[in-house]
Amino acid sequence: MQLSDIAATRGRLGRDLVGIGWMLLTGACFVAVNAIVRWLDGSVPAPQAAFIRFLFGLLFLTPTLIPALRRGFPRDVWRLFAARGILHVAAVIAWFYAMSRITIAEVTAIGFLNPIVVTVGAALFLGEALSRRRIGAITVALVGALIVLRPGLRTLDPGHLSQVVAALCFGASYIVAKQLTGKAPASAIVAVLSLTVAIGLAPVAYAVWVPPTLFEVGMLALVAVFATAGHYTMMRAFEAAPLTVTQPVTFLQLLWAAMLAWFVFGEPLDHWVMIGGALMIGAISYITWREARRDGAARTPPVSATKG
Numbered sequence: 001m002q003l004s005d006i007a008a009t010r011g012r013l014g015r016d017l018v019g020i021g022w023m024l025l026t027g028a029c030f031v032a033v034n035a036i037v038r039w040l041d042g043s044v045p046a047p048q049a050a051f052i053r054f055l056f057g058l059l060f061l062t063p064t065l066i067p068a069l070r071r072g073f074p075r076d077v078w079r080l081f082a083a084r085g086i087l088h089v090a091a092v093i094a095w096f097y098a099m100s101r102i103t104i105a106e107v108t109a110i111g112f113l114n115p116i117v118v119t120v121g122a123a124l125f126l127g128e129a130l131s132r133r134r135i136g137a138i139t140v141a142l143v144g145a146l147i148v149l150r151p152g153l154r155t156l157d158p159g160h161l162s163q164v165v166a167a168l169c170f171g172a173s174y175i176v177a178k179q180l181t182g183k184a185p186a187s188a189i190v191a192v193l194s195l196t197v198a199i200g201l202a203p204v205a206y207a208v209w210v211p212p213t214l215f216e217v218g219m220l221a222l223v224a225v226f227a228t229a230g231h232y233t234m235m236r237a238f239e240a241a242p243l244t245v246t247q248p249v250t251f252l253q254l255l256w257a258a259m260l261a262w263f264v265f266g267e268p269l270d271h272w273v274m275i276g277g278a279l280m281i282g283a284i285s286y287i288t289w290r291e292a293r294r295d296g297a298a299r300t301p302p303v304s305a306t307k308g
Contacts, residue, residue, distance in 0.1 A: 019241020020249055022233045027253035029230030034104045035260055036223050042100030044216050050092040051205035052217060054198045056224035061191040068188035077183050084176040085196025091169035092197065093204070094162045101159025103267040105258040109148045109277035110163040112254075115284045116141045117171020118178075125175060133290060137283040144279030147272055190231070251281040 040049065058065070073081070098107050116138055123130035149160055180189050212220075237246045254277040261267035 016241045019237045019246050022237035022240060023246040023249040026230050026234040026237060027256060029226045029233060030253060031256045031260060032226040033223050034257055036219050037096060037099040038104050038265060040216060040219055044212055045208040046096035047093050047201055047204040047208055049220055050096050051201035052220040053223045054194055054201060056221045057228055058194040058198050060228050061194050064187045065191035065195060068191055073184060080176055080180050081192050081196055084173050084193060085200050087169045087173040088193060088197045089200035091166045091173060094166035098159040098163035098166060101157050104261040105273045107163050108254045108257040109273050111167055112277060112280040113145055113167035114171045117168055118174045119287055121171060121175040134287055137286045141280045141283035144276040147276030
């Protein structure tokens with residue numbers, strides 16, 4: 001092997017390790033989000049908690065939002081912004097509710113449906129190809145979801161169904177985000193999302209409002225900090241290394257969530273949740289690998305199971 005080849009290999013390895021490092025930080029941030037919301041344990045109604053979280057997020061993104069609003073957007077772009085905002089409102093309310101009802105590991109595992117929804121949605125609405133191998137991977141992921149939920153073998157809590165709704169809505173939101181790509185800067189897409197979600201949540205939060213304590217407000221501010229940081233570190237991971245390298249690391253998020261729930265909150269460690277989650281992550285990683293082999297074709301890469 002020539003010196004140039006060795007240097008190139010070391011360069012790729014270095015970038016891959018950096019990408020893995022950023023993705024590990026991403027997982028830690030989102031597990032922190034789960035832990036804080038679980039710690040609040042429904043003391044603040046789900047719509048109100050989501051509203052306060054996005055209000056803080058909006059404050060963080062104001063320097064990006066104001067210039068974007070001044071530049072303005074065409075009417076069709078605003079329609080997409082509004083559609084994504086509505087989907088995200090439903091998703092975050094459902095997610096906050098699920099966090100108050102079921103275990104952290106279950107919320108995390110069911111959340112891995114997001115990339116599957118994106119893959120199917122891209123085929124149905126964006127005209128992307130859905131090969132037999134991708135259909136097979138989707139089937140495996142759905143089997144993993146059934147293992148996590150185990151309908152008919154146990155009584156499903158409303159929180160399980162709520163998290164399924166959250167996963168579907170988050171996935172649909174990412175499909176709309178794909179349509180926004182190229183029509184608005186990425187930073188503006190993120191900033192306007194916080195604005196539309198905060199506006200959409202405001203009347204729902206008002207309807208169920210209970211006076212929060214200063215501690216609860218501070219905890220929800222931390223949720224906004226960790227969620228914003230998680231989205232930032234995830235983008236840095238995607239910039240540093242291919243999705244085929246960073247995507248499998250997301251399984252550690254489920255492992256960390258399960259360990260946290262077990263040690264801190266005393267939640268049982270359900271091995272079926274881990275098995276089902278592993279199947280889902282394996283399927284997502286396979287789809288990601290297949291996407292990476294498509295040279296120059298327009299595609300929607302699978303997304304991580306992130307929170308609003």
